[in-house]
Amino acid sequence: MNEFVETLLDLQWHEPKSTYDVVIIGGGGHGLATAYYLATRHGITNVAVVEANYIGSGNSGRNTTIIRANYGIPESVRFYQHSLDLYSTLEEETGCWIMHATKGLLWLAHTETAMRSERARCLLNTACGAETVMVDPQAAKAICPQLDLSGGGRYPVLGASHHVGAATARHDRVVWAYAQGAMRMGVHVLQNTQVTGLLRDGERVTGVQTANGNISAGVVLSAVGGNVTTIANHAELRLPVRTHPLQAFVTNGYAQSLGPIISDTELFCYVSQTARGQMLIGAEFDPQPSYSTQSSFNFLQSCTSKVTHLLPFLKNLRILRQWTGICDVSADFSPIIGHTGVDGLLITTGWGTWGFKAIPAGGSLMAELIATGKTPPLLEPFGLDRFASDQALADQGSTGTR
Amino acid sequence: MLALETLHGTRIVAAPEALDALDAATWSTSVTVLRFAPDDVFVLGAETISISGEYAIVEAESGFVGCWLTDEQLAHVAEHIDWPLPVERPVLVQGFVAGVPAKIWLTSSATGERSLLLCAAPYACELTERLA
Amino acid sequence: MLWLTCPICGRRPIDEFSFGGEFPTVPDRITDPATRDVDYVWMFDNIAGVTTERWFHHAGCRRWHTARRDTITDAVLHTGIEDATDTVL
Numbered sequence: 151m152n153e154f155v156e157t158l159l160d161l162q163w164h165e166p167k168s169t170y171d172v173v174i175i176g177g178g179g180h181g182l183a184t185a186y187y188l189a190t191r192h193g194i195t196n197v198a199v200v201e202a203n204y205i206g207s208g209n210s211g212r213n214t215t216i217i218r219a220n221y222g223i224p225e226s227v228r229f230y231q232h233s234l235d236l237y238s239t240l241e242e243e244t245g246c247w248i249m250h251a252t253k254g255l256l257w258l259a260h261t262e263t264a265m266r267s268e269r270a271r272c273l274l275n276t277a278c279g280a281e282t283v284m285v286d287p288q289a290a291k292a293i294c295p296q297l298d299l300s301g302g303g304r305y306p307v308l309g310a311s312h313h314v315g316a317a318t319a320r321h322d323r324v325v326w327a328y329a330q331g332a333m334r335m336g337v338h339v340l341q342n343t344q345v346t347g348l349l350r351d352g353e354r355v356t357g358v359q360t361a362n363g364n365i366s367a368g369v370v371l372s373a374v375g376g377n378v379t380t381i382a383n384h385a386e387l388r389l390p391v392r393t394h395p396l397q398a399f400v401t402n403g404y405a406q407s408l409g410p411i412i413s414d415t416e417l418f419c420y421v422s423q424t425a426r427g428q429m430l431i432g433a434e435f436d437p438q439p440s441y442s443t444q445s446s447f448n449f450l451q452s453c454t455s456k457v458t459h460l461l462p463f464l465k466n467l468r469i470l471r472q473w474t475g476i477c478d479v480s481a482d483f484s485p486i487i488g489h490t491g492v493d494g495l496l497i498t499t500g501w502g503t504w505g506f507k508a509i510p511a512g513g514s515l516m517a518e519l520i521a522t523g524k525t526p527p528l529l530e531p532f533g534l535d536r537f538a539s540d541q542a543l544a545d546q547g548s549t550g551t552r
Numbered sequence: 553m554l555a556l557e558t559l560h561g562t563r564i565v566a567a568p569e570a571l572d573a574l575d576a577a578t579w580s581t582s583v584t585v586l587r588f589a590p591d592d593v594f595v596l597g598a599e600t601i602s603i604s605g606e607y608a609i610v611e612a613e614s615g616f617v618g619c620w621l622t623d624e625q626l627a628h629v630a631e632h633i634d635w636p637l638p639v640e641r642p643v644l645v646q647g648f649v650a651g652v653p654a655k656i657w658l659t660s661s662a663t664g665e666r667s668l669l670l671c672a673a674p675y676a677c678e679l680t681e682r683l684a
Numbered sequence: 685m686l687w688l689t690c691p692i693c694g695r696r697p698i699d700e701f702s703f704g705g706e707f708p709t710v711p712d713r714i715t716d717p718a719t720r721d722v723d724y725v726w727m728f729d730n731i732a733g734v735t736t737e738r739w740f741h742h743a744g745c746r747r748w749h750t751a752r753r754d755t756i757t758d759a760v761l762h763t764g765i766e767d768a769t770d771t772v773l
């Protein structure tokens with residue numbers, strides 16, 4: 151598998167211009183997908199994506215690639231299902247192989263309380279178009295023969311919800327697919343260009359300051375992952391967001407195939423297999439807010455002890471790499487997309503530990519909002535103003551396992 | 553295998569100054585005063601305790617289990633502790649032992665005393681298993 | 685691994701503690717009382733730098749304390765038992 155996918159792509163790099171119709175801060179999945187859909191769907195190509203480092207260097211290039219729609223509130227299920235649908239046709243649309251694979255996801259329950267919430271989730275998901283069915287332990291074992299139904303004698307499996315449409319895709323290929331598609335249409339991607347401030351005309355945001363000079367813009371979109379507070383501070387914008395580190399690790403190859411994605415609502419851990427056969431494992435974000443990408447031993451310790459109870463074969467594998475990303479976690483665990491109350495500044499944030507799956511929907515709906523000036527119905531619930539109007543979208547229970 | 557048994561003692565929550573006095577008082581060797589926090593103490597082996605302090609709460613406490621350790625057992629337990637044990641004696645240390653919230657009353661074995669490992673009763677099985 | 689110093693028990697690994705949140709502050713520039721309330725309830729400073737926050741030592745003394753931590757390096761600069769009223773509020 152060629153890791154240097156960018157060398158195979160046809161990319162046209164540009165010198166920055168002094169002005170664009172749209173300037174997008176952050177060359178992660180959300181920034182690049184927004185640029186891609188602005189260009190391909192709305193004919194808006196006078197666009198720059200300004201990236202501090204290299205594209206995909208943020209969380210879009212370091213996540214565990216799980217794509218699913220089995221959330222706990224209707225607004226979210228509909229939104230994420232739309233994203234799932236867009237993902238399944240992305241290879242065809244962009245002509246890039248993003249290694250998309252539909253695998254299904256088993257969400258294990260060990261207590262009656264968890265069984266009840268999974269049953270409710272199945273009903274809600276199915277009603278909103280995301281097929282999810284309850285399965286008993288034997289059926290779970292048939293879907294994933296490696297499961298230890300006794301949970302190592304400690305966490306017996308009472309049942310699981312089976313989210314049939316869940317998938318994975320190679321994260322950096324998604325980033326590069328959108329970048330290539332956008333750049334072919336004339337979008338400028340400016341790497342190694344950090345935004346250090348916002349240009350203001352009175353209250354209005356009129357562009358960005360960068361280490362390489364100012365760039366003015368009709369509209370500025372902030373899509374900077376865990377660094378969103380720094381950008382918001384430039385506009386005196388207050389956000390219900392905290393930055394938390396999220397860690398993950400990968401093992402050496404497992405000779406057999408692990409069919410579905412295995413997650414656990416109560417132990418907060420999840421396991422999937424990469425296309426190379428390695429096991430990709432993650433858990434909850436670190437409890438304290440932090441901008442540090444230092445990985446920790448206690449994460450490995452607690453995470454390995456949980457997953458080996460469920461999938462004992464993992465004990466025979468070795469840990470190859472461990473890493474950390476810093477995530478923009480919103481106060482109600484749902485994304486914040488759209489207007490900010492500051493003229494000329496839009497935002498896409500609160501993607502926390504769950505925003506990879508949302509890249510196609512987030513990007514296409516944000517592009518529609520910028521192009522038409524109207525908030526698409528799927529985005530309406532996710533505005534920043536929901537906090538002041540007491541319409542927060544609390545859904546922490548659905549994000550525990552990415 | 554350690555045998556953790558219920559410890560019957562007295563739990564006192566009071567103003568720190570009142571407990572300082574209790575801590576400093578001279579007791580017979582069969583009495584152990586474990587200062588969990590400035591305002592919280594657990595006393596083992598004392599029949600009657602008088603405490604000054606207007607708001608002091610004095611209650612019989614059987615919520616902890618524990619066992620007295622030989623030097624060898626203590627060395628084994630210490631292998632399951634991630635943080636350094638202090639050198640001073642006697643001293644109460646508190647924190648994860650084998651990942652379970654526990655406390656150890658460390659004494660000086662030179663004077664023939666033994667150390668006491670204790671934890672909240674619901675953790676008894678977990679701690680015993682992990683130290684086995 | 686990140687370590688915190690409990691003012692009562694001493695230096696311990698971070699998994700012995702629960703994070704209790706930073707001290708909420710509302711910027712002076714927000715003057716409308718309703719907006720101040722929304723800010724107090726929902727918004728975070730999310731400081732990249734030194735924060736003042738509360739931690740609970742659940743595996744030890746089971747007491748709250750205050751820490752000052754640099755969120756960029758995770759270095760803990762100070763811990764003490766002073767409570768909310770002594771510091772930033």
Ligand SMILES: Cc1cc2nc3c(=O)[nH]c(=O)nc-3n(C[C@H](O)[C@H](O)[C@H](O)COP(=O)(O)OP(=O)(O)OC[C@H]3O[C@@H](n4cnc5c(N)ncnc54)[C@H](O)[C@@H]3O)c2cc1C
Nearest residue numbers: 176178180202208209210213214216345375475505506507
């Ligand atoms: C370990 C881990 C596992 C995860 N697993 C999953 C998963 O399984 N499923 C899922 O759906 N989600 C998952 N996520 C979450 C997901 O990765 C993110 O929500 C998503 O990638 C966010 O995309 P983004 O484009 O908003 O941000 P990012 O990809 O982080 O991009 C932001 C970009 O902005 C740039 N930037 C920042 N500041 C500036 C500045 N001042 N000027 C210019 N550029 C700037 C950064 O360099 C970065 O490239 C995981 C995250 C992590 C860390």
Ligand SMILES: [Zn+2]
Nearest residue numbers: 690693741745
């Ligand atoms: Zn303590």
